[in-house]
Amino acid sequence: MVEINDLSFGYTRKENLYQQFSIYFKSGQIYGLLGQNGSGKSTLMKIIAGLIYPDSGNCVVDGIDSKERNYNYLHNLYIIPEEFDLPDMTIASYVRIYAPFYDAFSKDQFATYLKEFDISPEEKLHKLSYGNKKKVLLSFGLATNVRVLLLDEPTNGLDIPSKKTLRQLIAAAATPERCFIISTHQVHDLENLLDHLVVISKNKLLLNESISTIAQKISFVPFSSRPAENETLYYEKSFTGHIGIVANKSNEEGKINLEVLFNGIIAQQAKFNQLFKPNN
Amino acid sequence: MKSFSSQIQSFSFHRVISLILEYYHRDKKTLLISAIALYLFLFCSLLLFKRYGESDKENDILQYALQVGCIYLISSILSVHYFCTLRLKPGNISALSLPCNAIERLLSAVIVTMIAFPVAYSLIYVASYFSTLPFFSSYTLRFYNFDPIGIGWISIIGTFIGTPVLFLWGGLFFKRSPWIKTILASILYSGINTAITAAVFYVIDPTWDSFKFLLVPKEAAYQNGEIASIFNSPFYIVWSIVLLTCMLLASYHLLKEKEVK
Numbered sequence: 001m002v003e004i005n006d007l008s009f010g011y012t013r014k015e016n017l018y019q020q021f022s023i024y025f026k027s028g029q030i031y032g033l034l035g036q037n038g039s040g041k042s043t044l045m046k047i048i049a050g051l052i053y054p055d056s057g058n059c060v061v062d063g064i065d066s067k068e069r070n071y072n073y074l075h076n077l078y079i080i081p082e083e084f085d086l087p088d089m090t091i092a093s094y095v096r097i098y099a100p101f102y103d104a105f106s107k108d109q110f111a112t113y114l115k116e117f118d119i120s121p122e123e124k125l126h127k128l129s130y131g132n133k134k135k136v137l138l139s140f141g142l143a144t145n146v147r148v149l150l151l152d153e154p155t156n157g158l159d160i161p162s163k164k165t166l167r168q169l170i171a172a173a174a175t176p177e178r179c180f181i182i183s184t185h186q187v188h189d190l191e192n193l194l195d196h197l198v199v200i201s202k203n204k205l206l207l208n209e210s211i212s213t214i215a216q217k218i219s220f221v222p223f224s225s226r227p228a229e230n231e232t233l234y235y236e237k238s239f240t241g242h243i244g245i246v247a248n249k250s251n252e253e254g255k256i257n258l259e260v261l262f263n264g265i266i267a268q269q270a271k272f273n274q275l276f277k278p279n280n
Numbered sequence: 281m282k283s284f285s286s287q288i289q290s291f292s293f294h295r296v297i298s299l300i301l302e303y304y305h306r307d308k309k310t311l312l313i314s315a316i317a318l319y320l321f322l323f324c325s326l327l328l329f330k331r332y333g334e335s336d337k338e339n340d341i342l343q344y345a346l347q348v349g350c351i352y353l354i355s356s357i358l359s360v361h362y363f364c365t366l367r368l369k370p371g372n373i374s375a376l377s378l379p380c381n382a383i384e385r386l387l388s389a390v391i392v393t394m395i396a397f398p399v400a401y402s403l404i405y406v407a408s409y410f411s412t413l414p415f416f417s418s419y420t421l422r423f424y425n426f427d428p429i430g431i432g433w434i435s436i437i438g439t440f441i442g443t444p445v446l447f448l449w450g451g452l453f454f455k456r457s458p459w460i461k462t463i464l465a466s467i468l469y470s471g472i473n474t475a476i477t478a479a480v481f482y483v484i485d486p487t488w489d490s491f492k493f494l495l496v497p498k499e500a501a502y503q504n505g506e507i508a509s510i511f512n513s514p515f516y517i518v519w520s521i522v523l524l525t526c527m528l529l530a531s532y533h534l535l536k537e538k539e540v541k
Contacts, residue, residue, distance in 0.1 A: 046373070046540055049373075049377050050376075050377070051377060051539060052539050053537070053539060067283070068286055069382075069536070070283070070286055070287050070381045070382075071290045071292070071295065071379050071380055071384075072286070072290050074378070074379035075379035077377070077379075079373060079377050081373045081374075083369070083373075084370055084371070084374060085368075085371035086374075087305070087306045088306075088309065089305060089306075089308075093305060097298075097301060097302050097306075098302070098378070100294075100295075100298045101295065101298060101379045101380065
């Protein structure tokens, strides 16, 4: 569905954010895109959305190169950026003007999503708070029914009930034809929603595995005291003592602690690389 | 070329209309306030011209200057800001990811700046003219079909088309202060045009007088239509069309290559 081949890109000539970077996002999956600040998550999303062109390599969505950036490329793709600006009009006007650009846009779905977020379609966009504007944009994005939905920090600015609503809406909107790519630092917000985890660091793909595979290979164990170095792949302090990541010997899928996993991958890249090698 | 043909294949006039509506609704308040301000400005100007104009001839020239001046000024501002959402963060992500082709975006700009604006402007001008009638019933409406300074009205239309083409390009090319920078570019553009005209002149009359004539045209030259004959010569018209087409192609390329960085 989304194919990135040998991508090289840098904002300056001296420093390349991506060098020969390749990844494939398939349909029917909800991807979590994790990385530290400045690791290139938003840049990757902009490249997929055709907002930035690669210096070399390419990004292909459904067989169309992002460099084309024509209607055929864009009409099946919607990006909800972290920073956005909405025009000075009512929500109803916004839909009337922008919905015609998306063939599969559903006004009924949009109304339902707005209702779920407790927002009236008669409200004026510029009078809404950042969080409520984001809810409108999320509702619109989901209602476009595009095949590729890119969400950059979607839970930023949302209140706690809205985060739950968003999780429910995304889960309900996910179909085998659609692909959701969600970039976030708030991993707890989307913990039970993701099907696949991608962790990137500048130019490196640190992890690209399904949640199921991850759960089969590792488990999270609480320790009352500090564990020995060879006892875990990674450990860190928790409220009750320590929590460690260990190789899963039972093959039973346990619950994944995304925050600990992310910290572990960043701190112990070699160990996790070894564990998640294709033939391991 | 492949990219251009794919844009043509997926072209939809319906989306062009949607883009125009999107532009109108986004800037509705500014456009309406500007229209009211323009109406008041034209109304006051026409009143002052009639009150203080020494002769009908002088009044004609003032009306002409008002029309051309306003068209140039407003058209340039409108055109240079047409694609401002693509230039300004953070709205540029939503604007640039809107599903449409670069050619559709450009056509929507061409329709707004070269068709809708002159029509709207003419209506406002006529409305402000009629508003002055209760004060001066003998006031003669001078419109585009007159040419008091003898430039030739085909060239005037050329200016009305040339201004948006130039400023649309400027709005896309310059990231900061695009209006000022485009003015400077237009001086260069005029220089090139003058040079070409001078070259044509020189072919016809290879003396120093031809250049002098172009730089400081005598009033008689306007009166007897010599200036009009230059600006309306086939070569000048063809050259203008070529130049404007090149600028439109450059704008298309800039739209196509626009990035969010």
